Amino acid sequence: MKYTQGKYIIAEKSAIAREIYSFTISCPEVAQVAQPGQFVHIRANGFTLRRPISICGIDPVKGTLRIVFEIRGEGTAEIARLNKGDLIDMLAPLGHGFTLMDTDKKVALIGGGIGTPPMLPLAQHYGSKAVAITGFRNSSAAILQEDFRKTGAEVVLCTDDGSAGIHGFVTEPLSELAAKGELGAVFACGPMPMLKGVAAICKENGIYCEISLEERMACGIGACLGCACRTVRNDEEYFAHVCKDGPVFKAEEVLW
């Protein structure tokens, strides 16, 4: 099985910041095969299009997935109304995730705002080799810091207003680490300007970089060709699709 569609029980629900919710979903067959960087496509009652939400936790033993999402509009608000014990309709797991590589060097996991959740399964994989550098508007928007710490990763928090951690963007601590030659790879998810900045730093320092993109999406499985992303593969320009070829791409392949 690559992916499946079904209704699954929400085992836990919590609000972890303003308008940001965490669901733990009991879905053993999905949890068995899900990979870091993949996403789930959730039906919002009353809406035509499903909502793609990245996977924030995979527990194949307990048979659960965790998602953390922000209310961005009416569809995500509808999903946020679901409660513990309710059924959630998911098409999952979808997409091409992050590469899990063997490296003796450190690995930087860069998360910007609500782009932070998909970095957590990578922190679980890389453990103490990982440096999780995450950035938020302010201290009250900062999420998952304790979760990252529990994985053994080094945790660096940045806020735009300096109300917690480093006052500034994630690109500053990343630049410093990159210049020291300590990084074997960089993985990132967040707003486009952040991803561009991260990709530029990696290119400059010759560091392998993967980024997770988002795009307005319909089918979620590569059939409708709605979520196009301009990429270059084998020197040829190509409209890849975020749902199937991504959401994770090699940064060097993306035409910004």
Next chain:
Amino acid sequence: MADMSVKVCGVDFKNPIIPASGVFGYGREYEELFPLSKLGGIATKGTTLHKRTGNLAPRIAETPAGMLNSVGLQNPGIDHFIETELPYLLTKDLVVLANIAGSTPEECAQVAEKLDATDVHMIELNISCPNVKQGGAAFGTSCDMAAEVTRQVRKVTNKPLVVKLSPNVTSITDIAKAVEAAGADAVSLINTLLGMRIDINTGRPILRNNVGGMSGPAVFPIAVRMVWQVANAVQIPVIGMGGVSSGRDAIELMMAGASAVQVGAAIFTDPCAPVRIAEEMNDWLDAKGISSVRDIIGTVKPW
């Protein structure tokens, strides 16, 4: 268990449900979720003579009870379809309607000519794509152009030819009559309605193409009306589509005059919608004691 089979232009369908062109690719992605053999047929992604890259993103926007798309006929070209996708689909025990498009009537004919040499069951000629600058809807909005492109394709193929009509016209019955006279074996309708959404915070249209084709439950009553009008205006079969999301919708469209029903945007909401819809139709027929789905085609009793 009612008899769900229908016949359109002499082609037997085990049930009247067909995923519409564009939502379903060439079927591979959905086979992960259900066997394609449960479908009556498949209308494949609109395919052109040469590979097309399509429009820039965003290509998708949500609307109340529906959506807009402006994919712009991204496809790998007809040779790839014939070499790679068609042989796969022909093993799946369902009717394959190859949806084709082109910038000129000659290009459409060239694509159809290549398909004529294959075992594809039917050709669905798209004269109504709202998302490409040349061809597409331009053919579908004039009786003369619609007839001309139909004639040119008719000349090169004996395959059953279904012409897919645009609803973005003053009189869809006039277009339907024009393509019937030009040799179409059936018509399918409705393609998407041209729509637009604007992000009021940025002042920018949500779609990079500014405008796109609207589909989903919101367009269903328009589809029912147009299918009914066209079915009463032509002698050839009508394949109905537009916002169908339940077995009841499909029954309604068949009562309006459709011989088969395509399902589009509903698949995005429920990827198994085509299978569910066929089952719901069967349940309704059984509950009503109707032995064959064919018995409901065109049975609306207008006031």
